[in-house]
Amino acid sequence: MNALEWKGLEKHYGDFTLGPLNLTLPSGTILGLIGENGAGKTTTIRLILDMIARDGGTVTIYGKDNRESFPSGRDDIGVVLDEVGFSACLNAKEIGKILRGMYRNWDQAVYEGYLARFNLPMDKKFKDYSLGMKKRLAIATALSHHAKLLVLDEPTSGLDPVARDEMVSVFSEFTRDEGHAVLISSHIVSDLEKLCDYIAFLHKGQLLLYEEKDRMYEDYALVRCAPEELTAIAPAAILGKRETPYGAEVLLRRADVPAGVEAGRVDVEELFVLMAKGAK
Amino acid sequence: MKGMLCKDWYLTKHNLKAFLVLIACFSLGGGLWYAHSSTFMLVYPGVMAAMLTLSLIGYDEREKWNVYCLGMPVSRALYVTEKYVCGLISVGTVLVFHGIGALLGVLTARSAGEEVLANMTLLLSVGLLGQALMMPFLFRFGVEKGRIAYALLFGMLVGGLVVISTVRQADGISLGNVEVSAALAAVAVCAASLAVYAISWRLSVALYQKREL
Numbered sequence: 001m002n003a004l005e006w007k008g009l010e011k012h013y014g015d016f017t018l019g020p021l022n023l024t025l026p027s028g029t030i031l032g033l034i035g036e037n038g039a040g041k042t043t044t045i046r047l048i049l050d051m052i053a054r055d056g057g058t059v060t061i062y063g064k065d066n067r068e069s070f071p072s073g074r075d076d077i078g079v080v081l082d083e084v085g086f087s088a089c090l091n092a093k094e095i096g097k098i099l100r101g102m103y104r105n106w107d108q109a110v111y112e113g114y115l116a117r118f119n120l121p122m123d124k125k126f127k128d129y130s131l132g133m134k135k136r137l138a139i140a141t142a143l144s145h146h147a148k149l150l151v152l153d154e155p156t157s158g159l160d161p162v163a164r165d166e167m168v169s170v171f172s173e174f175t176r177d178e179g180h181a182v183l184i185s186s187h188i189v190s191d192l193e194k195l196c197d198y199i200a201f202l203h204k205g206q207l208l209l210y211e212e213k214d215r216m217y218e219d220y221a222l223v224r225c226a227p228e229e230l231t232a233i234a235p236a237a238i239l240g241k242r243e244t245p246y247g248a249e250v251l252l253r254r255a256d257v258p259a260g261v262e263a264g265r266v267d268v269e270e271l272f273v274l275m276a277k278g279a280k
Numbered sequence: 281m282k283g284m285l286c287k288d289w290y291l292t293k294h295n296l297k298a299f300l301v302l303i304a305c306f307s308l309g310g311g312l313w314y315a316h317s318s319t320f321m322l323v324y325p326g327v328m329a330a331m332l333t334l335s336l337i338g339y340d341e342r343e344k345w346n347v348y349c350l351g352m353p354v355s356r357a358l359y360v361t362e363k364y365v366c367g368l369i370s371v372g373t374v375l376v377f378h379g380i381g382a383l384l385g386v387l388t389a390r391s392a393g394e395e396v397l398a399n400m401t402l403l404l405s406v407g408l409l410g411q412a413l414m415m416p417f418l419f420r421f422g423v424e425k426g427r428i429a430y431a432l433l434f435g436m437l438v439g440g441l442v443v444i445s446t447v448r449q450a451d452g453i454s455l456g457n458v459e460v461s462a463a464l465a466a467v468a469v470c471a472a473s474l475a476v477y478a479i480s481w482r483l484s485v486a487l488y489q490k491r492e493l
Contacts, residue, residue, distance in 0.1 A: 051350045052492065074353040085348025087287065087339065089294035098290070101283025102352050151351070 001063065003027045003149050003181030004048065008057035011043055018043050018205040020057060025198065028178040030171065032192035033185040034272050035202035041185040042082055044202065045153045048183070049079065061149065075104050078142030082154045084134045088127035092120055092137060096144075103145035114140035118166075131158035139167060143174065150174060152184040156191050164188065168195050189269040199268055203276050213268070220271055221263035223250045232258050240278030251275065284354065284362040285369075287345070288336050295339065299332045307374045310399070311381025322399055325378070326406030329370035333411055337363055338423040347493050357485045360419055364481045367415070371407035375400055401466040405473040412473075412480035420487040 004025035011018040018040040025031045035041045046052045048059050050066050059066040061073055086095055092115055100106040115122060118136040120129075129137065135158050142150055150171065156164045168191055174180050186192050192199065199216060201208040211219065223233070227248050230241075237256035242249045251274040257263040266274075292300065303325050310321040340346040349359060382396040417426040 049351050051347065071353040071355055071358075074351075077351075079351030081344075081348055081351055083344045083348070085344035085346075087291055087294075087343050087345060090287075090290055094290050098283045098287045099352075101281075101286050102349075102354065103283075104353075 001027050002060075003029075003062060004031075004183060005060045006044075006048070006057060009044070009047055009054060009059060010056035011040075011047055011052065012055050013043075016040075016205055018047075019207075021207050023200055023207070023210055025181050025183055027181050028175055029197040030175055030182040030184065030195055031198040031200060032196035032268075033183065033200050033202060034187075034189055034192060034268070035185070036276060037187075038204075039202040040205040041202055042153055045081075045151055045183070045185060048151060049077070075145065076148045078145065078147035078150045080135070080138045080142050080150075080152045080155045082157070084138040086126045086134075086137070088125065090126050091123050092126075092140075093122045095126070095137070095141065099141055099145070105146040107144055107146060110146075111140060111144035114143055118163075132160060132163055135159055136163065136167075139170070143170070148180055150180075150182040150184070152182065154186055155184065156186055156188055164191055167191075171195055189272060193268040201272050201275060208275050209271075216268070216271065217265055219253055220266050221252055221254045221257055222266040222270060222274075223252055223257060223261055223263050224248070225250065225261070229261075232261065238278065240274030240276070242274060242277065249274070251278065281358060281362055281365070284349065284359070285365065288362070288366050291336060291339055292332065296332060296335055299328055299335065303328045303332070303370070303374055304377050307377030307403070308381040310403075311378040311383075311396070312385045313381075322402055323406050325374040326371065326403050327410055329374050329407040330367070330410035330414060332370045333363060333367045334414060334418065334423070336366055337415075337418050341423050350493070356488045360415075360485045360488050361481065363415065364411075364477070364484070367408070367411040367477075371404060371411075374403055374407055378403055397463060397466050401469050405469055408473045408477045412477045416480055416483045416487055419484040420491060422491075 002024045004023070006021050006023045008020040008022065009018075010020045016038075021044065023031070033041050033044065043052070047054050048061075048066065050059070050070060061069060062076070064073060066073070090098070096106075096108060096111050099111075100108060112122075114120075115137075118133075118140055120133055120137055120140065126134065126137070135155060139152075139155055142152070152171075156167055159167065171182050171184070172195060175182055182195075184192065184195070193213070196213055198211070199213050200210045209216075220239075225232075225248055227243060230248055230250065233250060233252065234256070237252055238250055239253070240251040249270075251266060251271065252263070254263065306321055306328065307325040310325060313321075337346075346359065350356065378400060379396075382399070386396075414426070417428055420426070
């Protein structure tokens with residue numbers, strides 16, 4: 001079963017148009033949403049959560065329209081937004097009490113377990129937390145009400161590498177349950193590369209790519225060559241390129257790599273950067 | 281709803297204690313020393329109650345809780361409704377303190393009992409109508425742009441003072457040839473205030489649905 005499905009999802013803001021987007025997130029998997037600033041990642045996440053009105057399309061969560069399943073369906077979703085909106089004067093203990101009154105399945109023991117695991121003091125006020133601690137607290141709350149789906153907007157921004165690695169482990173553990181799924185947006189592509197089963201690239205509101213990560217490695221290749229060797233490659237086959245005085249890097253589908261040309265593996269960050277450049 | 285009310289209680293306890301103290305002191309004092317107090321003492325707690333709710337909405341906007349909570353099992357309608365419930369609680373608190381003050385005033389012969397009903401009616405009206413006028417502006421335009429609501433609230437304060445002065449000078453309200461008793465007038469005013477509050481709530485829910493956050 002798909003945890004999430006968007007069909008023809010659209011939103012218009014003046015001169016910016018998001019979509020139409022068509023994506024699916026199967027249960028038991030993690031989908032990484034990658035995009036530049038202003039590409040539409042946060043808008044996409046807010047549309048999924050019906051926090052803003054969509055101008056077209058549908059969003060289904062575990063087979064139910066996100067509007068029809070509200071509010072009971074929201075208990076099944078753990079959310080971390082780019083800005084963590086807890087009141088500055090509250091401490092983690094009070095936030096736990098508040099959320100116990102908001103989620104039917106709130107589990108105080110799980111919450112306290114995550115607070116301990118993430119080294120978050122119970123009595124320290126939210127305003128006195130560092131940016132990383134605030135993010136970790138938001139992640140702890142999203143994981144403490146037995147959600148089936150996590151929707152995470154930039155959850156690892158502001159975290160140091162050790163804490164980010166810890167979060168990658170936490171999200172991986174979460175999807176060991178086949179009924180669970182994670183949608184995560186991030187600028188930190190290396191985290192998504194470690195974590196995700198599927199990758200989606202958003203560029204200026206449009207979906208550039210949506211692919212299973214392992215399939216992506218099989219389908220795309222990076223060719224490093226001298227600038228004059230570029231003529232051997234059909235221009236239409238070039239999905240993106242980077243030229244420097246020392247040579248050129250060209251992104252191609254493996255099927256389009258000319259015979260005799262050596263093609264290397266492309267990582268997610270290179271793929272995204274070159275595709276975004278190619279789309280400009 | 282329970283969790284949101286809990287959040288607003290913590291917020292009030294931590295950040296808005298001064299409002300609670302002012303509401304308690306002026307409500308209690310207005311009831312206790314009614315015979316010697318000015319009409320200001322009767323209007324001010326109601327205005328403070330309205331300001332308390334306004335401040336809660338302001339904190340939510342500044343700290344982005346109004347957006348963050350929509351990722352939880354909270355609809356926009358529920359968010360608005362919770363703030364109206366907060367408004368009722370704050371006005372209810374004013375009435376409770378005023379009632380205690382009035383009871384102590386009667387028991388210690390500092391004030392007469394007959395004014396209590398009219399005073400509490402006016403407190404309820406000022407508190408509810410002030411919020412009923414403010415909140416649709418706040419939910420449509422946000423706290424920053426909804427400053428016009430402050431102007432309306434100020435108008436309510438002045439209007440409330442005029443009404444109180446009028447009512448204090450009369451035992452009842454005359455409607456043409458029909459004399460309406462003070463008790464009946466109080467019930468009518470309370471009912472009208474609650475009706476306006478309910479209309480305001482419906483309006484705010486509708487306006488907040490359309491607002492881009």
